[in-house]
Amino acid sequence: MPGAGRRRALNERPLFFDLTPEDLTQRMLTWGEPAYRGRQLWRGVYRQLAETPELITNLPHNLQRRFSEAFSFYSMEVKKTVRSADNNTQKVVLGLTDSHSIESVFMRYERRRTACISTQVGCALGCVFCATGRMGLVRDLTAGEIVEQVMYFTRRLAQDGERLTNIVIMGMGEPFLNYQATMQAIDTLNDPDGFNFGARRFTISTIGITPKIECFTQERRQINLAVSLHAATNELRQQMLPINRRYPLESLIPACRNYVEQTGRRITFEWALIRQVNDGLDQAEALVNLIQGLNCHVNLIPLNPTDGYPGEATSQQQVDNFYHYLNTRKIQCTIRVRRGININAGCGQLATE
Numbered sequence: 001m002p003g004a005g006r007r008r009a010l011n012e013r014p015l016f017f018d019l020t021p022e023d024l025t026q027r028m029l030t031w032g033e034p035a036y037r038g039r040q041l042w043r044g045v046y047r048q049l050a051e052t053p054e055l056i057t058n059l060p061h062n063l064q065r066r067f068s069e070a071f072s073f074y075s076m077e078v079k080k081t082v083r084s085a086d087n088n089t090q091k092v093v094l095g096l097t098d099s100h101s102i103e104s105v106f107m108r109y110e111r112r113r114t115a116c117i118s119t120q121v122g123c124a125l126g127c128v129f130c131a132t133g134r135m136g137l138v139r140d141l142t143a144g145e146i147v148e149q150v151m152y153f154t155r156r157l158a159q160d161g162e163r164l165t166n167i168v169i170m171g172m173g174e175p176f177l178n179y180q181a182t183m184q185a186i187d188t189l190n191d192p193d194g195f196n197f198g199a200r201r202f203t204i205s206t207i208g209i210t211p212k213i214e215c216f217t218q219e220r221r222q223i224n225l226a227v228s229l230h231a232a233t234n235e236l237r238q239q240m241l242p243i244n245r246r247y248p249l250e251s252l253i254p255a256c257r258n259y260v261e262q263t264g265r266r267i268t269f270e271w272a273l274i275r276q277v278n279d280g281l282d283q284a285e286a287l288v289n290l291i292q293g294l295n296c297h298v299n300l301i302p303l304n305p306t307d308g309y310p311g312e313a314t315s316q317q318q319v320d321n322f323y324h325y326l327n328t329r330k331i332q333c334t335i336r337v338r339r340g341i342n343i344n345a346g347c348g349q350l351a352t353e
């Protein structure tokens with residue numbers, strides 16, 4: 001992976017968060033240390049949230065030092081934190097070791113404490129209404145860089161005696177085009193012997209990379225899957241999302257149906273409502289036909305404004321009409337509250353220079 005190579009050139013020590021438990025076991029073997037020492041480090045970081053090995057008191061001093069010299073325990077620097085007026089949404093700009101940066105978002109809503117994390121710097125897919133897409137792809141994040149975003153929010157919350165309840169992989173980038181690193185990050189965070197974050201409390205959002213939806217189905221994970229649909233006809237969808245030419249609805253929808261059949265899980269469809277683009281009842285009708293009989297949930301979210309896209313959010317009246325149309329045809333749906341728009345932390349608004 002080019003990203004990892006670049007990072008290592010600047011920072012010789014591998015990032016701890018990039019390691020798997022097997023990597024650590026292997027390392028203990030080469031060091032001639034018992035395997036449980038590696039697990040003590042793993043638990044110290046992921047359970048006790050120790051920021052350095054020196055803080056893991058059940059490790060002997062010499063090993064604490066050896067771990068510190070062998071691995072790096074952070075790779076990101078907070079460059080900026082922006083808070084919404086009510087402080088319930090916070091966006092952080094995190095600088096990476098190669099001088100690129102990413103954005104991650106924390107949201108507090110009733111009992112929920114949600115981290116929205118990124119998987120790539122930028123995104124190659126260029127969806128017309130998305131600020132990340134306008135950046136193009138700079139590089140993939142490593143598994144460790146994905147994990148570290150979660151650790152950052154977790155540690156900050158722990159200072160107030162709070163915990164994250166949900167992780168949504170909906171920040172910058174297309175997770176299914178950085179599949180392996182994203183799955184490794186989920187495995188690390190999900191590990192019962194470590195961070196132990198329940199699979200059902202993750203949601204991964206994809207623009208609809210059909211072959212990867214198929215892989216994901218085969219893996220039988222308990223993670224929630226969301227697909228960014230936004231339009232129910234190819235003609236409209238490909239104007240908004242160029243990737244639709246590669247994976248049109250005839251390929252995407254059967255993959256979604258297969259996912260639901262194979263896993264017995266419900267799928268979520270995301271629909272950003274854009275005034276006079278995809279908010280008409282003709283699209284609502286096409287949508288009903290498209291997802292007929294599929295165990296799914298539709299999230300309607302009025303478009304968040306971004307520079308360089310002239311479209312506007314649908315009026316409240318038309319949002320209600322669209323919702324009502326789906327609702328009376330027995331499609332489960334919700335109108336999502338827009339969050340963090342004033343601080344450009346809403347869906348599709350994340351971008352860095």
Ligand code: SAH
Binds near residue numbers: 129270272302305348
């Ligand atoms: N690449 C993935 C995940 C990141 S985008 C994906 O596209 O699914 C997270 C969500 O924000 C997606 O549903 C995306 O389509 C949506 N989105 C992008 N730009 C938006 C905007 N300006 N307003 C509202 N939602 C937007």
Ligand code: SF4
Binds near residue numbers: 228
């Ligand atoms: Fe990429 Fe998702 Fe933005 Fe499309 S909406 S450009 S897939 S991040």
